[in-house]
Amino acid sequence: MNIGSASDKSGLPAKTIRYYEDIGLLKPDRADNGYRDYSMSDVHKLRFLQRSRGLGFSVEECRQLLALYEDKSRASADVKSIAQSKLQEIERKIIELRELQHTLKHLVAHCHGDKRPDCPILESISGTAGSS
Amino acid sequence: MNIGSASDKSGLPAKTIRYYEDIGLLKPDRADNGYRDYSMSDVHKLRFLQRSRGLGFSVEECRQLLALYEDKSRASADVKSIAQSKLQEIERKIIELRELQHTLKHLVAHCHGDKRPDCPILESISGTAGSS
DNA sequence: CTTGACCTTCCAGTTACTGGAAAGATTACC
DNA sequence: GGTAATCTTTCCAGTAACTGGAAGGTCAAG
Numbered sequence A, B: 001m002n003i004g005s006a007s008d009k010s011g012l013p014a015k016t017i018r019y020y021e022d023i024g025l026l027k028p029d030r031a032d033n034g035y036r037d038y039s040m041s042d043v044h045k046l047r048f049l050q051r052s053r054g055l056g057f058s059v060e061e062c063r064q065l066l067a068l069y070e071d072k073s074r075a076s077a078d079v080k081s082i083a084q085s086k087l088q089e090i091e092r093k094i095i096e097l098r099e100l101q102h103t104l105k106h107l108v109a110h111c112h113g114d115k116r117p118d119c120p121i122l123e124s125i126s127g128t129a130g131s132s
Numbered sequence C: 001c002t003t004g005a006c007c008t009t010c011c012a013g014t015t016a017c018t019g020g021a022a023a024g025a026t027t028a029c030c
Numbered sequence D: 001g002g003t004a005a006t007c008t009t010t011c012c013a014g015t016a017a018c019t020g021g022a023a024g025g026t027c028a029a030g
Helices: A003-010 A014-022 A040-054 A059-070 A076-110 A121-125 B003-010 B014-022 B040-054 B059-070 B076-110 B121-125
Strands: none
Touching: A003 A014, A003 A040, A014 A040, A040 A059, A040 B076, A059 A076, A059 B076, A076 B040, A076 B059, A076 B076, B003 B014, B003 B040, B014 B040, B040 B059, B059 B076
């Protein structure tokens, strides 16, 4: 499929998709007319990149994650340890998101109009009292 | 406290803290010697920024979230609607992280050495079969 | 066969930092 | 008090990850 369809299906702008090719994250086929030709597997990778970038992983981290995904054949120890450290990071991100969620919910529910400058939510939002 | 301590407590490099001041996210006091002087409230904001940036929110989104946090006095409708849309985004991020977590766990548990190029995990990693 | 939507490359601009130089301030030690 | 190490300041340049726009080739519809 052309880059436009790949863009629609992955949620990434065509510009970004070309950029990801430039930096070697992806190598789509080329049609005879010179157009890039994306397979479903390419689209899966793009969608994966779209998600993990949006979740705060750097491009280099995404490259590693993508390598995990692609190199499942020569997997074992090396790959496993990367995956495991990423799993810890994901765990941490989930916890932080839950805390942020909790805080915002409180803001919406309890703080509208309440003017106290020492609102206890101020502490929880930054995770200092984060022993939930 | 000086920028070094604020850096230690927030987890942000001093460089980044100064940058956040440049773009108007923060206005610490200045000591007589010209050094920036951070309050605990500043540190809370920095820590908050550190987290939300790491979770994939843009600086502009962080600015909004910070405004929620600071403008709790003139809150109401406007603030609430921003908070609510951020809450939806957070919900989505949590779900995506759980899916990514699930996929990586499978990779670690089941895919080491397994060479099939059509491993079903390939689909789930990109969220296409994400009806879990 | 032209119009419009798509694709190509290339180059410049933006966002969000990050590194390093040059110089002033503070602390720590003799 | 001296002075060396370790802050801190500003400024300017560089990097990462896009993003916009120009100039031009391709394609499907009428």
